[in-house]
Amino acid sequence: MRRKLVAGNWKMHGLRAHMAEIEAIAAAAAAHPQVDVLLCVPATLIALAAEVADNLPIGAQDVHENDLGAHTGCVSAPMLLEAGAKVVIVGHSERRADQHETSHDAWAKAAAARRHGLGVILCCGETEAEHDAGRAERIVQSQIEKSLPDGAAPDWLTIAYEPRWAIGTGKTPTLEEIASMHAILRAKLRGMIGAAANDMRILYGGSVTGSNAASILALEDVDGALVGGASLTAAKFVPIIEAAAHIA
Numbered sequence: 001m002r003r004k005l006v007a008g009n010w011k012m013h014g015l016r017a018h019m020a021e022i023e024a025i026a027a028a029a030a031a032h033p034q035v036d037v038l039l040c041v042p043a044t045l046i047a048l049a050a051e052v053a054d055n056l057p058i059g060a061q062d063v064h065e066n067d068l069g070a071h072t073g074c075v076s077a078p079m080l081l082e083a084g085a086k087v088v089i090v091g092h093s094e095r096r097a098d099q100h101e102t103s104h105d106a107w108a109k110a111a112a113a114r115r116h117g118l119g120v121i122l123c124c125g126e127t128e129a130e131h132d133a134g135r136a137e138r139i140v141q142s143q144i145e146k147s148l149p150d151g152a153a154p155d156w157l158t159i160a161y162e163p164r165w166a167i168g169t170g171k172t173p174t175l176e177e178i179a180s181m182h183a184i185l186r187a188k189l190r191g192m193i194g195a196a197a198n199d200m201r202i203l204y205g206g207s208v209t210g211s212n213a214a215s216i217l218a219l220e221d222v223d224g225a226l227v228g229g230a231s232l233t234a235a236k237f238v239p240i241i242e243a244a245a246h247i248a
């Protein structure tokens with residue numbers, strides 16, 4: 001039985017002034033213990049958020065593949081752990097686009113996180129052009145082939161399917177498309193790690209809101225959501241947590 005996970009990704013948003021939102025989200029998480037809730041905040045807020053919201057796991061949004069060294073501006077897994085992070089997102093399409101990260105980079109970053117006991121959310125997803133050309137399935141499968149870390153197991157690894165064209169656009173695939181891609185991902189994982197794939201959570205991300213969460217989260221192979229814009233305030237994020245709790 002896979003528990004639903006509602007994960008927020010604050011991206012490059014959030015200052016100390018927004019700590020009240022984190023407290024309100026933590027309170028909602030405590031009120032819905034049948035759902036797992038996670039908030040991935042900017043690196044600068046991890047320590048404070050982890051202290052303020054001690055029942056709410058706090059995640060990071062990137063990690064370097066090395067533990068230390070001459071890598072100006074980068075943050076390592078031991079640093080994230082020390083700050084209080086429990087999980088890190090790797091392979092997000094914004095990092096693929098903005099920082100030219102590859103699936104191999106995601107693989108190496110996931111391995112670094114794993115070495116230090118950080119959980120990982122590994123993202124995949126096609127661009128609009130790939131989607132329109134009917135190549136989404138092949139692209140996503142190839143991303144998983146290249147990025148699935150060694151020792152991939154459901155107790156530390158979660159997959160997130162985030163079609164790039166659905167991120168921050170208000171556009172989402174149809175429910176049939178989401179269901180189909182998640183089933184394809186589950187089958188791909190089964191081929192790579194066997195029966196453990198049945199317990200691995202696959203999140204959907206891309207314009208999830210309080211209005212569409214219930215129908216998306218009800219789909220068979222959708223085990224939660226990775227939420228950007230609608231995770232920035234408790235007013236928008238809590239309804240998504242509630243929708244997941246209603247289904248769980």
Ligand SMILES: O=C(CO)COP(=O)(O)O
Pocket residue numbers: 009092162166167168169170205206207208226227228229230
């Ligand atoms: O990229 C996302 C989460 O990682 C999704 O962002 P939006 O929910 O803002 O579309």
